[in-house]
Amino acid sequence: MASEDIAMSDSEKQSSKPFTVEENIQQLNSIDKRIVELMKHTSTALNSLTTPTVGDDSPNSETATLDPAAQKEAFKQATDSFVTTLHGIDVHLKRQIMALEEAGIINLSAADKQPQTGPNATTKPSLRPNGVGTVGNLDVGWLNSRSTRVERDMEAELWGQAKSLLERETGSS
Numbered sequence: 001m002a003s004e005d006i007a008m009s010d011s012e013k014q015s016s017k018p019f020t021v022e023e024n025i026q027q028l029n030s031i032d033k034r035i036v037e038l039m040k041h042t043s044t045a046l047n048s049l050t051t052p053t054v055g056d057d058s059p060n061s062e063t064a065t066l067d068p069a070a071q072k073e074a075f076k077q078a079t080d081s082f083v084t085t086l087h088g089i090d091v092h093l094k095r096q097i098m099a100l101e102e103a104g105i106i107n108l109s110a111a112d113k114q115p116q117t118g119p120n121a122t123t124k125p126s127l128r129p130n131g132v133g134t135v136g137n138l139d140v141g142w143l144n145s146r147s148t149r150v151e152r153d154m155e156a157e158l159w160g161q162a163k164s165l166l167e168r169e170t171g172s173s
Contacts, residue, residue, distance in 0.1 A: 024099055031092050037085050045078035 019027070048071050100106045 018102060019095075019099060024096065027092055028096060031089055031096070034085055034089050034092075038082060038089070041078050041082035041085060045075050045082065048072075048074035048078060 051066060097106070097108070101108055
């Protein structure tokens with residue numbers, strides 16, 4: 001079997017360019033909308049399996065008849081749509097994760113991870129963020145929660161506002 005190289009067209013070359021920030025945000029918005037679709041498909045699937053109660057006042061209860069074949073078909077369509085939508089979300093989320101990794105925001109590569117051997121083995125800390133809030137052996141969230149700088153700055157700002165309010169009030173009386 002002889003393999004032949006195929007030249008890429010301009011449209012194929014453009015598809016390999018990294019997405020811009022705007023495109024990534026649009027894709028995240030699209031993922032968000034598709035997650036809402038997942039909930040709708042789930043609702044449709046569950047509604048197709050439920051039987052209407054005798055005292056149900058919903059407008060569909062008058063026309064709803066127990067047709068097992070129709071219920072089964074509605075459930076099948078809803079679950080097929082659910083799985084298709086879920087697959088699309090999975091693919092788009094993987095693209096977003098790869099974009100974060102390309103931007104250097106997270107590091108999920110297996111090359112930086114060393115296998116642990118022995119009961120007390122530890123991994124070598126990396127100064128690159130790992131995507132879960134830690135840098136090296138430091139938990140950035142823990143460090144930030146211990147800082148009182150923001151509180152002190154806010155308190156100083158409030159005291160300044162109170163002082164200026166009192167000066168205005170005493171000066172105008």
